[in-house]
Amino acid sequence: MKNFTRLFTVIDETTKTSEKTKAMSEYFSTCSPADGAWTIYFLTGRKLRQLVPTARLRQTTKELAGLSDWLFAESYDAVGDLAETIALLLPPAKNSSDIPLHKWVEERLIPLRNMEETEQISKLISYWDELTTAERLVLNKLITGSFRVGVSQQLVTKALSKTSGIDEATVAHRLMGEWQPTPAFFEGLQNADTKDADASKPYPFYLAYPLEQETSALGDPGEWLAEWKWDGIRSQLIRREGETFIWSRGEDLITDRFPELVEASQFLPDGTVIDGEILAWSEGEVMPFAQLQTRIARKTLTKKILNDVPVALMAYDILEFQGHDIRQLPMNERRQILARLLAPGTLDNAPSCRGQLHPTFRISPSLTCSSWEELTEARTNSRELKVEGLMLKRANSPYGVGRRKGDWWKWKVNPYSIDAVLIYAQRGHGKRASLYTDYTFGVWQEGKLVPVAKAYSGLDDKEIRQVDDFIRKNTLEKFGPVRTVKPQLVFEIAFEGIQHSPRHKSGIAVRFPRIARWRIDKPMEEADSLDTLAALIEGKVALKNSDTANNAIKFDTMADSSGEGE
């Protein structure tokens, strides 16, 4: 636990990826395979299911520290993180120990889950009593399933590659999908000869960066392929050994959510991996993402929902063909293979096709790319076509690993934007704990401000401090952690989509809202009204040509992995 805590602390304290990689690769080169496997498990965001109910952790802490409920609540409010609050409040430890991570997890933590309450509590108390504050923080995060540290899977991959000398793509592939954190797994990761036999294993997704420069900087448009940017669930469909596996970009196995895709994929040859976007698709066009979302949320897929929200796979790439990894082939060759595979009549065994393109497999159409002006013009049709914009992919590029700049760009249409007034605020969490950074914004309706969007900060540190200061000085009321703020500050809120929603007080729901900028120049009376928003839904109002829309808007809490197709 001491080594693991040290690693966590080093990663936590630095923002430099070089130092994080160095710390990890040092750790991996000296740790036991059993510890290494669990470390990768946790660093890549995998979690143990909640081992002890949160309420019990709080209660036990309050009793050990002799604190009343409100004092615990005040402390939590100041810290902003439950695991840390508990670590700080517990009385100092009387013992110390250095038990390796895998022993902690396998022999101490996992058994907690099935214990009786009294036994669980007494174990917890004895565990806490042998750890430092930093170790307790890590332990509590493992117990509550809230362990997160600032490294991406890509960085972990890089560190492992550095330690083992195996190339990053291979390590990344081995880290995909489902695996057990065993010593054998850790050794297999670093083994040059491992035959990766797992039929379900997906490839790492290649992710695009938002296009920030002018298209002219990309050079000759003839070297690029353009297609629509679909708004669905980015997925990999794998057909191997007579079985189908569907993975989301968040690396969830979602095969059973899409029986129609499983059914259709029976007719794909073994050794096929397709990359594409699962869309709600009806009568030849894409349905709003919200529809797909309601379908995903259902525990059981009824006939009705399958009928109401049918899906299709909008295929745009092929990574494995006839059992061969073809990711190194140029993009345009891969597309040709994909086109041949899914061409009308090719999937001859499929009885429903009868020489037609299979209805559940569609190929994302290529746009002609003779000039950037033409594409810019085409992009303006995005909203009408219910897509998010364009994807630009370099025709001769291989399929990469992770998010890389250069070969794939997402070129979204400008977001919608409105001016809204700050009306409620709440403290942030983690890095923003103790500052008011979670805001709710309202627009006018009959002389009152109705809440329409919640956004975490898109402001810089200085602005955050200023807004925080304003909130503290202009609080009208407090409801638990929420402060009602004197309406005064106006912000431009950008968002990707807008829909009617009976579940929201305003009757409207916006998608991916974030702060584009602080409108210091604008009095609150001039903020937008609900009518303006309603008109956006109807498409009656031309989009404001927001000059900030293309600026890199920082929003670090918007990682909706499944929803973000590339």
Added chain:
Amino acid sequence: MASRLIQTTDRGLYCSAGDIYIDPWRAVDRALITHAHSDHARWGSRDYLCARPGEGVLRHRIGQDTSIESLPYGETRKINDVTVSFHPAGHILGSAQIRVERAGEVWVVSGDYKLDPDPTCELWEPVKCNTFITESTFGLPIYRWQEGSELMADINGWWEKNKSEGKSSLLLAYALGKAQRLMMGLDTSIGPIYTHGAVEALNEVYRESGVKLPDSARLSSNPKGTKYAGAMIIAPPSAYGTPWQRQLNPVSGAFASGWMMVRGIRRRRSLDKGFPVSDHCDWPSLLRAIQLTEAENILVTHGSSAILVRHLRELGLNADTLSTQFEGEEETPAAGEHSEDPEVTELASTEETTESTEVVEA
């Protein structure tokens, strides 16, 4: 209570029976000063009275020609209808709690204080009283300082690691008090100690007052182009992120402050390290100090006063909030916001104090 022995006025804490002010925030005739930090010792009053060991720093802060008189710790002085004396507060060199007595009724204004030992000043001493005025900067149970030796081991370990990586170590700490306290614990076998001018000026005053600080030299006394790999540089928080800092590259920066106890606050700064250390009381110390004074009335000022008051009342004590303009400990070295006075405090999270009652006037 017909009239309180000490009251808050627009000029500061005032005792009418003695016609004296304690740490006034505007100019007055007679000011008694707990310690020389700028939110307690302000310039412009006619006569000052402080504890003897603090005279040097106070003079340095508010002017050599100012009328300053000092009393040894524990020695009493009769002023009009009251008797006053100064008692160690353990906060910085010469810091004092001020005891005011009239006809058997005793009030103690503790200023800023801590119970943990500090090699640069005398240990805090409990003073029995009827009414105790306490700060509450770190008035939450999450604040519990580690042992001084552990803390210094951490700081020296960081210094050593930086040295091994060819970096200089920039330790940001209050120029008055914390800088000197930390210097006393540095392991000078690791490397030389350099200082920002604001720190060195106070080091000189400390040395003149008899504190045996390790050797240090002003950074500005070195020729341009001097390399600082392996050196320790002590500077006030306001120096962080300024062009001044560039000469130290490659550098690892750390902020020494009680606020660094909380990971979120530490991470918001683009600093490499945060050392949770303060010259204010942590939560257990506050409770212990209050208990040792045996006071029947506790008045709580700057910090988390509403929280501490509520907790003390739950313990059965007669506690109340006292509104002052004292500021406690600065939360952040605000990058790029260089202020004239390194002690100028831009404070976050202490205004949480007066309003736990739910509706606040707009």
